[in-house]
Amino acid sequence: VDLREESHGLFNGHAVSWYGERDWGNVGKTRQEALQDENQRLRQAKGKHILMAKLDKKKMPVNPQRNKIDTAMIEQQLVESAGWHYLRLTDTDHVWPAAENIQAFVDFVRTLPHEAWIHVHCSACNGRT
Numbered sequence: 744v745d746l747r748e749e750s751h752g753l754f755n756g757h758a759v760s761w762y763g764e765r766d767w768g769n770v771g772k773t774r775q776e777a778l779q780d781e782n783q784r785l786r787q788a789k790g791k792h793i794l795m796a797k798l799d800k801k802k803m804p805v806n807p808q809r810n811k812i813d814t815a816m817i818e819q820q821l822v823e824s825a826g827w828h829y830l831r832l833t834d835t836d837h838v839w840p841a842a843e844n845i846q847a848f849v850d851f852v853r854t855l856p857h858e859a860w861i862h863v864h865c866s867a868c869n870g871r872t
Contacts, residue, residue, distance in 0.1 A: 744848065745818055745864045746840075748772075748833040750781035753821060754788060754812045759795065770835050777833045785815040818864070828855070 749768035751760040761768050761784060769777040792811050796804035822829040830851045832844040840848075852861070 744851070744861055745822075745829065745831045746834045747864060748777055748835050750777065750784050752781060752785045752815060752817045754785075754793065754795070754815055755810065756814065757795075769833070772833075774833045778831070781817065785817060788812045789815045 747760075748770070749760060751758065753759065769780055772780065789812050792809045794807050795810050796807035799805050819829045819831060828851075830847070832840070832847060834840040834844055855861070
């Protein structure tokens with residue numbers, strides 16, 4: 744279950760994310776707009792050299808480097824390629840999820856086998872989960 748509203752994916756097999764203050768990179772956007780932003784960013788990066796950096800504990804960039812992006816994919820592609828189920832809910836961090844997202848999660852859980860495990864992807868596990 745992917746709860747992240749902010750655009751994210753994988754470049755060359757490495758997780759990447761775009762965000763704003765409080766992880767509100769797509770705050771105020773509809774689900775469709777947030778997913779469109781994510782797909783556009785990933786698609787446009789392919790074949791280009793992009794400045795990338797890991798972040799320290801204060802979310803400040805450390806040792807930025809330009810990397811050529813050979814592959815770019817959404818997280819759903821990675822998860823489903825492993826044979827797992829995937830659900831994306833675009834929830835704003837640090838606020839209560841929308842009622843339709845709560846219902847979508849409940850409906851999803853009801854489709855799973857009784858002994859299924861659920862992996863939840865948010866960011867730090869203290870805003871959306």
